[in-house]
Amino acid sequence: MKIEDLNDEFVDASYKGASAILTPEQKRRGLLIHALQAIQEEYNYLPEDALRRLSEKLHIPLVDIYSTASFYKQFYFKPRGRNVVCVCVGTACHVRGAPKVLERLKETFQINEGETSPDLSVTLETVGCVGCCSLAPVVTVNNEIIGNVGPVKLEEIVKTISQRG
Amino acid sequence: MERLKSIDDLRRLRERLSKEFLSERPRARVCCGTACSASGSAKVIEALESEAKAKGIHLEIVRTRCQGMCQRGPNLRIDPYDIYYQRVTPENARWIVTYTLAAGTPYRQSLYRKDILHEPIAHITDLPFYKKQLRLVLKNNDRIDPMNIYHYIAVGGYRALEKALSELTPDQVLDEVDRANLRGRGGAGFPAGKKWRHTKNSPGDIKFVVANGDEGDPGAFMDRAIMEANPHSVLEGMLLCAYAIGARYGFIYVRHEYPLAVKHLRHAIKQAEELGLLGENILGTDFTLYLDVREGAGAFVCGESTALVASIEGERGFPRPRPPRLSEPGGGVFGYPTNLNNVETYACVPLIIEKGADWFRSIGTENSPGTKVFALAGKVKNTLLIEVPMGITLREIIFDIGGGIVGDKRFKAVQTGGPSGGCIPEEFLDMPVDFDSLTEVGSMMGSGAMIVMDEDTCMVDVARYFLSFTQSESCGKCPPCRIGTYQMLKIMERICSGQGEDGDIERLEELGRLVQKASLCGLGQTAPNPVLTTIRYFREEYEEHIYDKYCRAKVCRGLGLYTIYQETCFRCGLCKEACAYDAVKETRDSYFIDQDYCTKCYACYLACPIDAVKIEKASREPVSRQLNK
Numbered sequence: 001m002k003i004e005d006l007n008d009e010f011v012d013a014s015y016k017g018a019s020a021i022l023t024p025e026q027k028r029r030g031l032l033i034h035a036l037q038a039i040q041e042e043y044n045y046l047p048e049d050a051l052r053r054l055s056e057k058l059h060i061p062l063v064d065i066y067s068t069a070s071f072y073k074q075f076y077f078k079p080r081g082r083n084v085v086c087v088c089v090g091t092a093c094h095v096r097g098a099p100k101v102l103e104r105l106k107e108t109f110q111i112n113e114g115e116t117s118p119d120l121s122v123t124l125e126t127v128g129c130v131g132c133c134s135l136a137p138v139v140t141v142n143n144e145i146i147g148n149v150g151p152v153k154l155e156e157i158v159k160t161i162s163q164r165g
Numbered sequence: 166m167e168r169l170k171s172i173d174d175l176r177r178l179r180e181r182l183s184k185e186f187l188s189e190r191p192r193a194r195v196c197c198g199t200a201c202s203a204s205g206s207a208k209v210i211e212a213l214e215s216e217a218k219a220k221g222i223h224l225e226i227v228r229t230r231c232q233g234m235c236q237r238g239p240n241l242r243i244d245p246y247d248i249y250y251q252r253v254t255p256e257n258a259r260w261i262v263t264y265t266l267a268a269g270t271p272y273r274q275s276l277y278r279k280d281i282l283h284e285p286i287a288h289i290t291d292l293p294f295y296k297k298q299l300r301l302v303l304k305n306n307d308r309i310d311p312m313n314i315y316h317y318i319a320v321g322g323y324r325a326l327e328k329a330l331s332e333l334t335p336d337q338v339l340d341e342v343d344r345a346n347l348r349g350r351g352g353a354g355f356p357a358g359k360k361w362r363h364t365k366n367s368p369g370d371i372k373f374v375v376a377n378g379d380e381g382d383p384g385a386f387m388d389r390a391i392m393e394a395n396p397h398s399v400l401e402g403m404l405l406c407a408y409a410i411g412a413r414y415g416f417i418y419v420r421h422e423y424p425l426a427v428k429h430l431r432h433a434i435k436q437a438e439e440l441g442l443l444g445e446n447i448l449g450t451d452f453t454l455y456l457d458v459r460e461g462a463g464a465f466v467c468g469e470s471t472a473l474v475a476s477i478e479g480e481r482g483f484p485r486p487r488p489p490r491l492s493e494p495g496g497g498v499f500g501y502p503t504n505l506n507n508v509e510t511y512a513c514v515p516l517i518i519e520k521g522a523d524w525f526r527s528i529g530t531e532n533s534p535g536t537k538v539f540a541l542a543g544k545v546k547n548t549l550l551i552e553v554p555m556g557i558t559l560r561e562i563i564f565d566i567g568g569g570i571v572g573d574k575r576f577k578a579v580q581t582g583g584p585s586g587g588c589i590p591e592e593f594l595d596m597p598v599d600f601d602s603l604t605e606v607g608s609m610m611g612s613g614a615m616i617v618m619d620e621d622t623c624m625v626d627v628a629r630y631f632l633s634f635t636q637s638e639s640c641g642k643c644p645p646c647r648i649g650t651y652q653m654l655k656i657m658e659r660i661c662s663g664q665g666e667d668g669d670i671e672r673l674e675e676l677g678r679l680v681q682k683a684s685l686c687g688l689g690q691t692a693p694n695p696v697l698t699t700i701r702y703f704r705e706e707y708e709e710h711i712y713d714k715y716c717r718a719k720v721c722r723g724l725g726l727y728t729i730y731q732e733t734c735f736r737c738g739l740c741k742e743a744c745a746y747d748a749v750k751e752t753r754d755s756y757f758i759d760q761d762y763c764t765k766c767y768a769c770y771l772a773c774p775i776d777a778v779k780i781e782k783a784s785r786e787p788v789s790r791q792l793n794k
Contacts, residue, residue, distance in 0.1 A: 009393035017445070017455035018414040021371050026499050029428035032479035033462050037421070043458040071640075072422055072462035090383030091580065091616045092542035094630055105771070126193035128465060128634065130422055132200045134235035134549060 081123035088138040090129030151153040168441040198231030201238035212255035216262040232307040233550035250275040306394040314436040316526035317397040325515035338409040345522035351507030354600035363502040364492040367409040373410035373427035373503040376421040381465040382583030385614035387538040392426035396433035402511025459540040465638035484686035529555030533599035544617035574619040582611025585691030587698030621722035627656040635692040646689030649680035665711035715782040725780035733777040743772035
């Protein structure tokens with residue numbers, strides 16, 4: 001989905017049968033999160049000019065869009081790294097040593113969680129749970145799940161990321 | 166795909182499909198769920214296909230999703246021999262083709278084996294962690310390919326819908342669910358029948374059904390497994406609910422961390438629409454339901470019903486005070502009365518309609534009938550997804566199904582219900598598990614996560630961990646939750662770092678009660694549970710942290726007295742190398758720790774290869790009195 005495609009027909013079509021009972025405002029508002037996700041997929045973050053265009057297209061004030069986008073953890077207003085390393089810190093991973101994994105990655109990349117390295121090569125994040133508790137501790141690299149992370153696998157992860165750059 | 170025009174069309178299609186599907190052809194059912202894919206199931210499938218081709222065997226591969234035994238992935242079942250293989254590697258997969266498919270015998274190396282003294286087990290029904298389970302909701306997880314609606318129909322899918330549309334009135338469907346006393350699987354256990362009736366009776370013709378798949382509890386993956394492996398069972402449950410309450414529109418709300426579940430649900434909806442099982446005039450009747458998937462955006466609080474509705478409407482995911490409830494006008498999605506249930510609850514509905522309320526009530530306990538899916542994880546030998554009848558004891562779950570504690574250490578506690586639940590100590594191991602008994606001991610069913618903890622887990626640290634989770638996930642709307650959890654967390658952090666003060670426990674208890682009582686939504690009302698239950702059952706650990714500055718599990722940094730045991734130490738010098746503060750001193754024939762320099766950083770404790778560095782409780786007595794002894 002592109003921002004330019006967000007015309008009335010598209011909005012109507014995305015509600016199937018329910019479009020008859022909803023007001024145009026409700027329909028446009030209900031698509032907001034979906035649209036933000038599409039923007040983020042394209043740019044890897046939410047650039048200001050894209051949000052402005054979205055605001056015009058959906059007839060929602062920019063401040064409202066910002067209010068919604070800033071609430072959800074998934075949305076970023078700053079560019080993210082080319083590689084996103086995400087450490088699961090769910091309970092199962094926590095009791096099986098996720099803090100140690102996180103500590104090690106922070107040391108190696110010299111960034112804190114939620115930060116991106118200055119050369120935009122890597123972003124370090126944490127997630128509540130990816131639902132792979134049996135493989136704890138889990139790290140995801142660009143949405144690829146790596147389970148049972150120990151010192152050796154951690155070394156491999158760091159190596160592949162520095163190679164990819 | 167040809168659209169089914171009547172109920173008889175569906176019946177005929179099923180008859181044709183099940184004849185084909187249940188025939189004795191060789192089939193490999195390979196788990197391709199999130200966890201098994203991470204363990205490499207794609208390569209296993211490749212190996213199976215190429216080897217079968219080379220051997221000239223016609224092998225059908227069914228890509229099932231999460232079968233539940235994620236730890237032993239990639240999982241594989243070969244039909245019609247019904248042999249279960251675990252941790253299959255591509256090399257082993259080739260041997261499996263040779264042994265099992267060509268010769269019909271099991272391949273020993275990939276079978277489940279408890280240890281070298283026990284015989285390997287070939288059939289899935291003989292597995293120790295399978296025997297005590299009763300798989301109803303998960304029954305088809307390891308049999309069908311969720312991307313193929315024909316598989317679901319072949320194993321009896323949409324039969325409940327067929328029965329409801331041809332034999333039952335909407336009221337009869339509702340009565341059946343009500344009589345079955347199906348309680349909401351999302352955690353609170355509110356009877357689904359009551360909720361449905363309330364929505365049905367509220368004024369207005371337009372109603373919505375919504376499924377809650379925003380499973381944010383750390384350590385829980387039941388809903389992920391159901392949505393990934395059997396999305397049609399959720400659709401069928403929602404169809405039955407919509408039929409009973411007269412809804413025409415619906416949403417399934419899924420968290421964005423589960424991309425595979427979103428993909429499967431979207432695909433399932435598309436296929437069902439093409440077949441005429443969803444959309445306008447379902448199966449030629451005048452029943453109509455439009456379903457759509459809505460993706461979350463990474464906010465834990467959106468699992469709360471009013472916040473979920475706000476999120477579907479495109480607003481900030483703030484909860485709001487009730488009334489109006491979701492089932493009342495002005496309360497639900499876009500202001501219309503809405504019935505919201507967990508996806509597991511919906512997945513139970515087709516079973517009830519098909520087999521009857523009496524059958525459902527015969528399983529489980531009086532007040533909590535049916536089965537419940539649990540995610541068993543933590544320090545337990547088998548971490549897996551299980552489905553057991555309600556009323557089973559914790560001991561049976563942890564020791565018979567879970568296989569006991571990793572490394573045969575001592576069991577300390579089990580945490581149920583995620584960050585909103587509580588920790589249950591050893592003395593309640595023989596307690597039957599159902600909604601009411603768990604609430605009685607201060608915990609809750611929650612979504613069904615069970616995290617087992619052993620003696621190496623510090624209960625204070627665990628409580629701090631859960632509190633830090635709820636604190637960071639608090640939406641910030643109401644002050645008791647926003648400020649209360651923050652203050653509690655500060656106290657917990659102080660205790661864990663050795664700065665605990667006299668009166669901290671009482672302060673925590675008081676704050677906890679305030680937050681419980683005054684918070685707006687379920688997140689705040691349950692956030693203090695982990696702290697309060699650990700204080701209730703493990704008060705001595707808190708006291709040790711505060712007064713003795715000692716953590717018996719040796720998890721919390723900055724606590725305890727570090728000493729080197731001279732009789733164990735073999736003087737390798739690694740501790741001296743590890744210490745960044747020069748606290749480990751060397752004499753001619755020994756090493757010792759200079760307490761004035763020691764920052765209790767843990768480095769020497771981790772460095773010692775033979776556990777000669779001990780962390781002990783510092784004596785509370787003054788030195789002068791100790792010397793007099």
